[in-house]
Amino acid sequence: MTDDVRDVAARAVRAAAGDDADALVLSERSGLARFASSEVHQPTLIENCVVTLRIVRDGKIGTASTNRLDDDALRLLAERAGAAADSAVPEENFPGLPQPEQLPEVDGFDEAVASAGADDQARYARAAIEASSVDAYGFFTSGVTEIAIASTTGLEAHQAMTDATTLVIAAGEGASGYATQTSWSADGIDPAAVGREAAEKAQRTRGAQQVEPAPYRAVLEPYAVADLISYFAFDAFGANGLLEGRSYLAGRIGETIVDEKVTIGDDALDQRNLPKRFDFEGVAKHRVPLIENGVARGVVWDRTSAARAGDGQRSTGHAPPPIYRYFGPYPFALAMDGGDVETPDELVELVGDGIYVTRLHYLGVVDPREGVITGMTRDGTFRIRDGKIAEPLVNLRFTVSVPQMLADVPGISREQQLVNVNDFYGERYPIAALMPAVATARFNITGVGSDPGI
C-alpha cells in the first residue's frame, strides 16, 4: 500500500493530544472492470485512505474524518472532532473507548490478489466475457483493503484483506442468466466458470411463460438466499432493532421461529468467508449464533448497544463503520448451515411442483417487525413440475415473510456458496454471505413482470 495505515492511525491519535481518542484508518486500492455487451465500458481504478478520529470529552463524543494524511491535516482533523465532541451531549451509557485485547488470527489476504493491477483485472474480465456464449454484462473487481485502529487506551489493531468478485449476466433479447463468484484468494478466481454458468442458464430462459400469482413451493439458489437473508438481517439480527422492539426477533428470542433444519449465524472467523479479525472499534470478532435449529438465539452487538442493554451483555465484535454507527451493529459475515441434500436436482425433486429461483432483484423491506420483504426474481426463473425443472418463467414479484418462508423447509443443500453482498458504495470493505440453496414450501408470488433478458 502507498500509505502505512498503522502509522496514520498512531499519528491521528497523537494529534488529539490531551483527549481520549481512537482513530480508524481504512485504505483501499482496487480496480473494477465493468462490462456491457461483452465490452469493458466503465473501468475504474480507486486509491484512497480515510482516517476517522473519534474524540471523547466528558462523555461527549464527536467524530471527524479526512483523506488528507499530513500532520497539519491531522491536527485540523483533531480540532474538528474536538469541536464536534464539545457540541454533543454526554452519552449516559457510553462504555468508554475499547481496551486492547488479544485478537484472533485469520486468513483473508492473498498477495496474488493484492498485486493484481489494471492489466490483470482487464484479463479476468475478458475471460468471463469470452466464456459466455451470449452477450455478457457484469464486472470483475479485485482490491486490497487495509484497516488500522489505534487509541489512547493502547489498542492497536491491523488487518489487510483482499477480495475478488466476478459477476456475469449473460443476456440477449428474451433470455438472461446470472452467476457470480467471490473469494479472498486467487485460488477462488475463475471468471470463465462464471461466464459459462451464466450463459448456460441464459440459454434455458428463452420463451418464458407466466404463472398466476399465488404461494408456490420453491427452490432458491444461494444467490437468492444470500440477498433475502441479508435484507432480513438489516433489522432482525442487529441489537438496535431488538432493543427498540421493532425487529422480528424482539420478544421472540428462545422461540422456534423457523424450520428446525435452519441454522443461521455470523462468523467472520470462517476462512471460507472473507475473514475479519475485529470490528470497526477494534473489538475481536466472535461467531454469533442467530438462529439454531429453528430457534431464535440472539443478535450481534457492539459495545454501545451492549452497554445500553446492560445485564452483562458484551460486544460480539460487530461495530459498523463510523458513518453507519447510528444504524447499530450488523452481521457482516452471515452464514446458513448446509443441510443434507447433495444436489440441486434433489432439492427440485423435494419441491415437486413449484418455482426455481436463481437470484433476486431490488428488495424492499415492507414490514420489518414481521420480516416481510418484496422484490423480483431475475435472470433464471423456472417452473418446477414433477420434480424437475420445466419451462422458464418471466420475472416474478414476490412478497414474503422470511420467517414464514423458512417455516417449512423441505431441504437445504449440503454445499454452501460464498456470495458477494457488497455493492462497493463509499469506502471498500469486503463482505459476503455463505449460503446454501434452500427449498421452501411457501414462496408467495404477488405479481408478474417482464421477460428475462435485456
Next chain:
Amino acid sequence: MRELCEEAVAAALGAGASYADARVVVRRSQVVGTRNQRVERLDDSETQGIGVRVLVNGAWGFACDRRLSAEGAGAAAQKACAFAKAAPGGHRRDLAPVEPGQGEFRTQVERDPFEVALPDKVELCLRAERALEHNDVQVTSASVRAQKEHKVFVSSEGAAIEQELVECGGGIDALASRNGVTQIRSYPSAHGGSSSQAGWEFVEGLGLEREAPRVGEQAAALLQAPPCPSQVTTVVIDAEQTALQVHESVGHPTELDRVYGTEAAYAGTSFLKPEDLGSLRYGSEHMNVTADSTTPGGLGSFGFDDEGVPADREPIVAAGMLSGFLTSRETAAKIGSGSGGSMRADNWNRMPLVRMTNLHLEPGVGSLEELIGGVDEGLYLETNKSWSIDDKRLNFQFGTQVAWEIKNGKLGGMLRDATYTGITPEFWGSLDGVAGREAWHMQGLTNCGKGQPGQSAHVSHGAAPCRFRNVQVGVKA
C-alpha cells in the same frame, strides 16, 4: 485546482488519450443525528481528490488519486490510460458535440450551513425530538445535514469550469409500538428527510419542531388503525410519494444508458427502446415530466454537469407521450439527439454516469381537496415506507406509512401497512388528476443508487398530489 486538472489532462493526452477530462473535488459534510435524546451522530467529514477520465482508442478509462499534487494528477492520468488500453472490446465511441464550457456556478445561499454552530444543530434536533414524544412512541429521532462541494472540471476540448454546490436538509421520525405492532411516521419525508441545494434557511423553513407533535400522534394512532385491505380502488397519492414514484418509474427508465444496457449488471435496463422516443404513450394526458437542472434549490442543479455540458430544461414526458431521455454525450451521440447534460459523479473517485438531475412532474390544476372530492371510495396514501421495482422499471410495489380511507369525497379513518402495486405505463395511464401549483413542492433525495462501484446521487423531484384509478392496494405476504 485548475492547474492540476490541466496537468492531468495534458498527461493523459501524452499517454495516448484522444479525449480526457479531469475533476478535482473537495467536499465537506456534516451530519448531526439524535435518537431518544442521545446524540447518535456528530460527524464532520472531508474528502478530496482528482478523478481523470480518458478515451484511448475508443475505450474509456478512469482512475483517481486522493493527492492534490502534480504527482497525484499525473498518476491518475497514467493509470486511467493504462486501464483503457487494457479494456477488452471493440470500442467505438462518439461524443455529441458541445461548446466547451467556461464559467462558474455557485449555489445561492442566505446562510452558509457550515456557519451555523454545531451546538445549535444538536439543539434543533433535540427540541424536535422532544416535540415527537408520545406515550406509545418508543423511538424518536431527528437529523440535519449539510454538504459543500467545490469542484473544478477541465477537458481536453477546452472546458474549464468551477462550481461550488451547497446543500442541507433534515428530518424527523417517530416509531411507535405496542402489543407487537410497530409503526413509523416521518416528516418531511422518510429515509432521512428532505434536502435542498440551499443555505440553512431551508432547514429552518422545514419547521421540524412545529410538525413533530402531529408526526408523533399519527405514529401512535397507527397502532390502533386496521390494516389496509386488499382491493382494486382509486388512490390519491401525496406529493412526497409521487416524487418517489416519478423517480423510480420515470426517472430511471428514461436514463439512456439503461436503455442501451450499460447498467444491466446492477440497477437494470429499461422497458423503453430508443425508437420509442416521440411515439410511446407513457401515461395519460395529465402527465408532464420535465428534467430541469436549472431549478433553484434542486439537488440536481448545477451550472454544468460532470462532462461540462451546461444546465438545461428538457421535457421527458409531454401530455403523456415520451419526449426525451436523460443523456450523456456518448448516449446522445448514439441516439442522434441532444447533447447530454445528465452526467454526474458521486465524488472525485467515481466515473460520471447518466443520472437524474431534477425531474419534476409538472403541476396540474386544483387542490388536494378537489382531487379527494372526486373519489367516491378510495384511499389517500402518504409518505413512503418501502419501495421495489423490477429491472426494466415496469412492475413496482410501494408501501406508505399511512393510508386514509376516502368515502364520498371526504377523508375518513386511518389504515396501516398500506401498499400499492402496478405496471408503469398502465399506472401512469390511469392518472386522472394532478393538483395545481399551490400543492406542488420539491423533495430532495440523497440515496439514489447506481453504478459499479456504487454511487449515490442527490436528486430533487417536484410533484403535487395525484389521483390514479383502478390501482391494486393491500398486497399481502
